[in-house]
Amino acid sequence: INQHYRDFFGTQLPPSRSCIAVGKGVLPGGRRILLDCMVQCGSGKYLRSTETEADPYAMAARCASTSKLREVLHVQSISHWAPVCVGPYSQANTLRSGLHFLAGQIGLIPSSMTLHTSWDRQLEQCWINIASVLDALDAGSLANMISGLVYVSDDIYASGNKALHVVESICRQQVLTNGGVAPSAIDSAAVTYGGYEDEETWREMTQTNSTIEVTQPLLIVSIPEMPVGAEVEVEVICATQRAASCLDIHEKSFVLEEKIIKPDLGDMELWDSGHDFPSPQTQLEKEIRINIASRSIGNGCAAVSLVTANVLSSKEESSIPVFVDTDQVLDDMLTAWVKSIVKDSSGLCMDNVLHIRLYYVASMLSTSENGTTVETQDDGTRLRCALNSVLASIWCKHWKSRPQHVPACTVVPVQAMTMIQLGGSTDEAGSIKHGEHNLLAMQIVALDAVHMETETWIHHGREDQKFSTR
Numbered sequence: 001i002n003q004h005y006r007d008f009f010g011t012q013l014p015p016s017r018s019c020i021a022v023g024k025g026v027l028p029g030g031r032r033i034l035l036d037c038m039v040q041c042g043s044g045k046y047l048r049s050t051e052t053e054a055d056p057y058a059m060a061a062r063c064a065s066t067s068k069l070r071e072v073l074h075v076q077s078i079s080h081w082a083p084v085c086v087g088p089y090s091q092a093n094t095l096r097s098g099l100h101f102l103a104g105q106i107g108l109i110p111s112s113m114t115l116h117t118s119w120d121r122q123l124e125q126c127w128i129n130i131a132s133v134l135d136a137l138d139a140g141s142l143a144n145m146i147s148g149l150v151y152v153s154d155d156i157y158a159s160g161n162k163a164l165h166v167v168e169s170i171c172r173q174q175v176l177t178n179g180g181v182a183p184s185a186i187d188s189a190a191v192t193y194g195g196y197e198d199e200e201t202w203r204e205m206t207q208t209n210s211t212i213e214v215t216q217p218l219l220i221v222s223i224p225e226m227p228v229g230a231e232v233e234v235e236v237i238c239a240t241q242r243a244a245s246c247l248d249i250h251e252k253s254f255v256l257e258e259k260i261i262k263p264d265l266g267d268m269e270l271w272d273s274g275h276d277f278p279s280p281q282t283q284l285e286k287e288i289r290i291n292i293a294s295r296s297i298g299n300g301c302a303a304v305s306l307v308t309a310n311v312l313s314s315k316e317e318s319s320i321p322v323f324v325d326t327d328q329v330l331d332d333m334l335t336a337w338v339k340s341i342v343k344d345s346s347g348l349c350m351d352n353v354l355h356i357r358l359y360y361v362a363s364m365l366s367t368s369e370n371g372t373t374v375e376t377q378d379d380g381t382r383l384r385c386a387l388n389s390v391l392a393s394i395w396c397k398h399w400k401s402r403p404q405h406v407p408a409c410t411v412v413p414v415q416a417m418t419m420i421q422l423g424g425s426t427d428e429a430g431s432i433k434h435g436e437h438n439l440l441a442m443q444i445v446a447l448d449a450v451h452m453e454t455e456t457w458i459h460h461g462r463e464d465q466k467f468s469t470r
Contacts, residue, residue: 001033005087010088013072013090014090016090018104018233019104019226020104020225021226022413023415027380027413028379034410038445040069040095041057042055042056043070046070047072057069064453067098067456067457068094068096070095070096071097073091073092073094073137074091075091078110079111081110081135082110082132082133082136083110083129089103091133094137098239098240098242098452099302100144100239102130102133102238104151104234105129105130105233106122106226106227107121107124107129107230110129119156119232122230123170123171123234126232127142127174127234134238135181137241138241138242139183139184140240142174143178143244144240144241145175145238146237146302147237148236149235150171150218150221151221151233152221154222155231157220157415157416158222164418171218171420216422216423217251217306217419217422218421219308219417219441221417222414222416223415224415242460243452243456246456247452247455250294250344250346251294252294252296253291254291254293255289287312288324289309289310289311290309290333290336291307291308291310291419292305292307292336293305293419293421296344296346296348298347298452298456300448301451301452302348302448304443304444305443305446306419307337307444308417308440310436310437310438311436311437327386327390334390337442337444348448350398352446352448353444354445355409355444356407356445358383358409358412358440359414359440359442360380361413361417362413362415380411383411384411391409419438419441
């Protein structure tokens with residue numbers, strides 16, 4: 001993979017990336033690689049060449065003196081603050097001096113480039129590495145995070161809610177304390193706790209607040225494998241310190257829809273959700289609850305939303321597969337998100353949706369061939385067709401039959417997933433609910449990069465007027 005990546009993107013200031021294994025037979029048509037990309041037009045020549053005449057985007061960007069079209073942090077040598085990139089990618093790419101897109105971070109110890117032996121220490125190290133990279137970029141912190149994904153190994157997720165509560169507790173502790181990384185500390189000999197022996201000493205000596213005030217939704221995703229044998233990986237999108245210093249970051253959560261479903265095993269047009277629910281011997285009605293959690297910066301600038309479709313099932317219930325109407329659930333999720341935009345008052349709308357990533361549980365499908373039962377993995381073909389159909393329908397209604405505005409989307413097969421809400425104190429009770437199953441989860445990225453660049457230019461240096469207008 002690295003060789004092909006290097007051949008295509010080169011080694012000079014490459015893009016950031018997160019790399020995970022999703023398992024065998026879960027990609028359509030027997031394919032082995034799935035790649036989704038975000039592209040900033042003209043940024044390649046902007047970074048790598050002084051000859052901009054051939055590219056109008058790069059030429060225009062070089063005329064701007066208050067922001068940069070794209071910046072890259074590429075760690076290529078052993079350091080005490082961030083791991084060397086283990087492939088031809090960069091630790092972070094910054095767009096228009098407004099958003100940091102960080103590479104997926106695994107629990108490598110920077111000074112030795114070795115993994116911690118336990119997964120919980122690896123998870124702590126992931127957040128320390130992220131906080132260190134943010135500090136190196138522009139003295140930023142985890143308080144500026146607007147999106148977070150936590151990939152964990154199947155073994156961790158299979159351990160049950162106890163392990164998930166540990167994951168949530170570690171994430172909360174690390175986010176609220178910025179991974180123990182003191183502000184502007186990367187030039188010191190020891191990043192963690194500013195060189196002091198422990199967090200308590202650092203807080204006392206520097207009079208630093210014990211926690212960051214932040215409410216952050218995270219999606220925990222179970223997958224088979226991560227790079228170099230890691231058991232956890234964390235991927236984040238953050239506002240730059242410059243943008244966060246003058247534009248407000250907002251958190252919103254909604255529960256907008258509740259639908260009643262009845263499993264119908266006789267209708268094979270329905271989709272196997274990958275979860276087991278009660279036997280239909282008795283009357284069965286289940287609610288599908290649509291949960292939405294968003295973080296946005298500024299008014300009409302950028303936002304990332306997590307949208308999940310969940311059902312509740314008790315432990316005592318017997319198990320059979322449940323089938324759901326894919327088109328209806330996806331339509332409910334996207335419609336609920338559109339409604340949430342109105343309530344959120346973030347200034348963003350459907351026009352600004354950059355990318356949608358849909359996670360689903362890849363279940364086993366049984367088919368009969370010549371009297372023999374054959375089991376195969378669901379490759380998501382039905383979901384892809386349904387998602388594209390629903391997107392086209394919703395966006396065409398909005399745009400009066402102009403389907404070219406439909407956002408890009410990626411469908412990612414996983415083993416399981418759970419959304420959590422970080423916030424409050426480090427010892428606050430967990431947000432994971434017993435018996436709650438996520439059928440589907442969406443990450444929706446909405447961005448108006450030019451407007452964000454303008455808003456930052458208008459308000460930076462006027463912190464006493466920390467607001468945005470459009």
